[in-house]
Amino acid sequence: MIISTRALEAHIGATVALRGWLLSKQVRGKLAFLGLRDGEGVAQLVCEARSLPEDIFASLGSLGLETPLEVKGRVVLPPGKTRPELAVSSLRASPCDPDYPIGRKEHGPDFLMEKRHLWLRAPRQAAILRIRSSLEFACEDFLHQEGFYRFDSPLITPTACEGTSQLFELDYFGKKAYLSQSGQLYAEAGIAALERVYTMGPCFRAEKSVTRRHLTEFWGVEPEMAHVDAEANMAFQERFIRAVLSKVAVEREQDLVELGRDPGSLEFGPGAFPVLLYDEVLALLAKEGREKPWGEDLSVEDEEVLTRLFATPIFVYKYPVACRAFYIEVDSARPELALASDCLMPDGFGEIISGGQRARDLGFLEARIAAQGLGRESLEWYLDLRRWGSVIHSGFGMGIERMLRWICGLHHIREAIPFARNPQRYSP
Amino acid sequence: MIISTRALEAHIGATVALRGWLLSKQVRGKLAFLGLRDGEGVAQLVCEARSLPEDIFASLGSLGLETPLEVKGRVVLPPGKTRPELAVSSLRASPCDPDYPIGRKEHGPDFLMEKRHLWLRAPRQAAILRIRSSLEFACEDFLHQEGFYRFDSPLITPTACEGTSQLFELDYFGKKAYLSQSGQLYAEAGIAALERVYTMGPCFRAEKSVTRRHLTEFWGVEPEMAHVDAEANMAFQERFIRAVLSKVAVEREQDLVELGRDPGSLEFGPGAFPVLLYDEVLALLAKEGREKPWGEDLSVEDEEVLTRLFATPIFVYKYPVACRAFYIEVDSARPELALASDCLMPDGFGEIISGGQRARDLGFLEARIAAQGLGRESLEWYLDLRRWGSVIHSGFGMGIERMLRWICGLHHIREAIPFARNPQRYSP
Numbered sequence: 102m103i104i105s106t107r108a109l110e111a112h113i114g115a116t117v118a119l120r121g122w123l124l125s126k127q128v129r130g131k132l133a134f135l136g137l138r139d140g141e142g143v144a145q146l147v148c149e150a151r152s153l154p155e156d157i158f159a160s161l162g163s164l165g166l167e168t169p170l171e172v173k174g175r176v177v178l179p180p181g182k183t184r185p186e187l188a189v190s191s192l193r194a195s196p197c198d199p200d201y202p203i204g205r206k207e208h209g210p211d212f213l214m215e216k217r218h219l220w221l222r223a224p225r226q227a228a229i230l231r232i233r234s235s236l237e238f239a240c241e242d243f244l245h246q247e248g249f250y251r252f253d254s255p256l257i258t259p260t261a262c263e264g265t266s267q268l269f270e271l272d273y274f275g276k277k278a279y280l281s282q283s284g285q286l287y288a289e290a291g292i293a294a295l296e297r298v299y300t301m302g303p304c305f306r307a308e309k310s311v312t313r314r315h316l317t318e319f320w321g322v323e324p325e326m327a328h329v330d331a332e333a334n335m336a337f338q339e340r341f342i343r344a345v346l347s348k349v350a351v352e353r354e355q356d357l358v359e360l361g362r363d364p365g366s367l368e369f370g371p372g373a374f375p376v377l378l379y380d381e382v383l384a385l386l387a388k389e390g391r392e393k394p395w396g397e398d399l400s401v402e403d404e405e406v407l408t409r410l411f412a413t414p415i416f417v418y419k420y421p422v423a424c425r426a427f428y429i430e431v432d433s434a435r436p437e438l439a440l441a442s443d444c445l446m447p448d449g450f451g452e453i454i455s456g457g458q459r460a461r462d463l464g465f466l467e468a469r470i471a472a473q474g475l476g477r478e479s480l481e482w483y484l485d486l487r488r489w490g491s492v493i494h495s496g497f498g499m500g501i502e503r504m505l506r507w508i509c510g511l512h513h514i515r516e517a518i519p520f521a522r523n524p525q526r527y528s529p
Numbered sequence: 530m531i532i533s534t535r536a537l538e539a540h541i542g543a544t545v546a547l548r549g550w551l552l553s554k555q556v557r558g559k560l561a562f563l564g565l566r567d568g569e570g571v572a573q574l575v576c577e578a579r580s581l582p583e584d585i586f587a588s589l590g591s592l593g594l595e596t597p598l599e600v601k602g603r604v605v606l607p608p609g610k611t612r613p614e615l616a617v618s619s620l621r622a623s624p625c626d627p628d629y630p631i632g633r634k635e636h637g638p639d640f641l642m643e644k645r646h647l648w649l650r651a652p653r654q655a656a657i658l659r660i661r662s663s664l665e666f667a668c669e670d671f672l673h674q675e676g677f678y679r680f681d682s683p684l685i686t687p688t689a690c691e692g693t694s695q696l697f698e699l700d701y702f703g704k705k706a707y708l709s710q711s712g713q714l715y716a717e718a719g720i721a722a723l724e725r726v727y728t729m730g731p732c733f734r735a736e737k738s739v740t741r742r743h744l745t746e747f748w749g750v751e752p753e754m755a756h757v758d759a760e761a762n763m764a765f766q767e768r769f770i771r772a773v774l775s776k777v778a779v780e781r782e783q784d785l786v787e788l789g790r791d792p793g794s795l796e797f798g799p800g801a802f803p804v805l806l807y808d809e810v811l812a813l814l815a816k817e818g819r820e821k822p823w824g825e826d827l828s829v830e831d832e833e834v835l836t837r838l839f840a841t842p843i844f845v846y847k848y849p850v851a852c853r854a855f856y857i858e859v860d861s862a863r864p865e866l867a868l869a870s871d872c873l874m875p876d877g878f879g880e881i882i883s884g885g886q887r888a889r890d891l892g893f894l895e896a897r898i899a900a901q902g903l904g905r906e907s908l909e910w911y912l913d914l915r916r917w918g919s920v921i922h923s924g925f926g927m928g929i930e931r932m933l934r935w936i937c938g939l940h941h942i943r944e945a946i947p948f949a950r951n952p953q954r955y956s957p
Binding site for chain 2: 120122139140141165166167168169195196197198201216218219221222226227230231233234237238241242245248250251252253254255256257258259260269270271272273274276278280287290291292293294295296297302303305307309317318320327328482483485486488489490491492518519520522524527528529
């Protein structure tokens with residue numbers, strides 16, 4: 102019976118087969134230790150000369166890293182060890198080139214990104230990608246349970262409604278088109294049909310700056326809800342984050358531990374996530390020695406200082422209108438404030454979700470579009486959503502790679518996606 | 530308590546609230562019948578003059594279609610009717626423009642596509658999109674249960690490895706890039722890390738022809754599996770199709786019925802889906818009066834004739850090598866045959882899945898690439914997957930819109946996606 106490396110513990114004393122790839126080897130006389138990795142993890146294989154045909158044991162020394170292996174043996178838990186090993190009684194290797202380019206020595210990030218198609222196989226990288234898969238599915242699973250419908254917004258769009266500077270331009274049968282930065286405007290069309298929808302797809306941002314936090318192609322989940330105001334939106338986000346992180350913590354406990362991350366740190370106590378008004382945040386920052394004029398958006402450094410003061414995610418609410426996009430609703434009592442919120446992760450991490458209540462009134466939106474000098478024509482269809490059937494509604498967007506970066510404690514976002522794209526790299 | 534229109538049946542005799550949009554109205558003296566749609570379906574509202582404030586009843590005549598409504602009343606099942614109605618005791622309408630552009634008269638497809646952001650709300654369109662959501666989630670749910678990891682392949686790619694004629698070209702910071710047609714080659718990198726992966730994302734094809742079956746932007750699910758050969762691949766596809774269709778049939782029974790589709794037609798008997806060899810298919814087609822020379826791919830018309838002969842999906846297996854891409858493995862006994870299969874849906878529908886075993890040997894792939902005159906340089910990373918750790922593996926791709934078109938019995942694929950893109954349309 103072929104089992105996964107992760108199932109070894111449940112088979113101590115039994116004879117099983119494993120199938121995978123050679124990760125490491127040490128041959129010492131009549132004993133060889135091989136590391137075997139498969140899709141779930143890594144197992145230690147113990148090969149004794151007396152237990153294997155002579156030619157097979159002799160061949161171990163020349164096996165190249167990444168050689169496909171199929172082995173049989175008995176699962177043993179050596180005294181003093183915590184993880185079972187396989188005492189190998191048969192081994193079959195498939196052909197493989199020698200000199201696998203990724204070795205045990207340190208490689209620079211450029212080299213590793215150039216070899217990303219192979220680097221993915223490193224146990225740490227594979228663990229991150231398993232966590233990514235669980236994170237994405239947990240998001241969708243929660244939203245389906247909450248009565249949402251998946252609604253795929255288009256990626257090829259005609260509009261450059263917020264300016265073209267951060268858009269990738271495309272030749273669409275001789276016409277100019279742009280890759281979508283967000284599915285939100287389309288999702289707003291979806292809620293008048295289905296009430297609760299989400300998009301789950303790639304987003305494109307032609308930002309020239311290369312940082313540890315940005316990708317030009319990233320994945321976003323963007324729920325949008327009819328009949329939900331800005332405050333109910335934040336309450337929903339809290340439930341979403343708790344449910345998703347909790348599921349990831351359970352499903353990928355071992356991967357998190359192997360990344361040096363305590364799965365318990367993905368769960369927060371019972372108290373609601375604090376909601377801080379923008380005005381309060383300015384006061385808090387001033388106390389920390391960071392005075393800033395009213396009306397400015399929070400910088401990455403501001404968020405870092407702020408989130409070090411909290412042990413749970415926090416919401417920052419009611420940003421100045423000028424800091425937010427044209428479609429955000431304003432506070433009727435203080436129209437200089439937007440009913441927009443960001444959710445910031447603790448430990449200095451910062452923004453993970455941006456959301457808000459969408460403006461409902463046609464005249465208000467028309468004025469905002471004119472004031473910001475946006476292309477009205479390309480937004481006529483969006484204005485139609487306010488002409489007919491306009492209701493209170495809210496939504497938010499979460500970047501998958503940002504959340505994954507927080508979950509895994511990654512220094513750089515390039516490890517949070519199978520093939521990262523930045524202004525300097527779009528291959529392999 | 531606000532309930533969904535779909536929950537009315539469970540509340541007969543109770544007083545409930547509904548929230549939605551005005552779909553239709555008929556005012557006859559002291560009686561008005563309103564159709565109310567929400568995210569789940571449609572309910573009939575019965576408004577009697579004696580049960581509502583005078584001004585409210587009087588206002589009903591001037592309510593525009595798509596007016597947001599919140600109503601309360603008692604759920605009643607009138608004698609002789611099968612669907613409950615709401616006897617309205619209170620009604621609140623939000624402002625709405627008159628003259629909703631989509632009326633009860635027939636509109637041409639161009640007009641409806643121009644107003645797609647509103648047309649989505651039509652009960653038939655919303656039902657299709659709910660089925661789409663269930664279909665997509667059923668695919669992912671099944672694959673996660675089967676131990677697959679989601680693996681997001683990049684959309685911006687450097688290669689035009691199969692020629693640029695069907696690729697959308699992109700300006701990537703001054704360099705040429707292309708939108709991906711398929712995640713498969715990247716998924717093949719994923720299996721050496723995670724064994725079983727799938728991509729679920731948009732695919733782009735710059736095909737100039739406008740047909741009922743093609744979109745320039747469509748969604749695909751592409752599972753890829755290590756240690757699986759072409760025949761196990763087909764067996765897996767059969768399980769996948771059965772599980773997904775069966776879940777959709779249960780979850781969206783009412784929507785299917787409303788589209789005039791028998792949910793039972795999504796379930797097939799216990800016998801395995803027939804596997805026909807390409808050679809056998811030629812003989813069958815000849816019997817139907819469609820002689821064709823050995824070596825030619827099946828046309829849409831061939832598939833139509835062929836699938837009318839079967840009541841279940843069928844596989845066509847072992848196509849001529851020349852009909853398939855460079856990466857497909859060949860039959861060692863008859864190297865003119867590719868270990869590739871298509872799954873065709875019955876009733877004249879045709880191809881829904883294309884799959885196959887991938888070539889494992891480096892030398893074979895190099896020869897295929899050279900013979901087809903493909904750009905070797907841009908495929909070096911892909912060849913690396915054969916240099917190190919190459920194992921038997923297979924995979925397949927299913928177009929979401931194609932499957933949805935079969936499920937819903939749609940004449941035209943443009944109804945199978947929220948915002949369809951074809952060579953003539955990329956707005957709204």
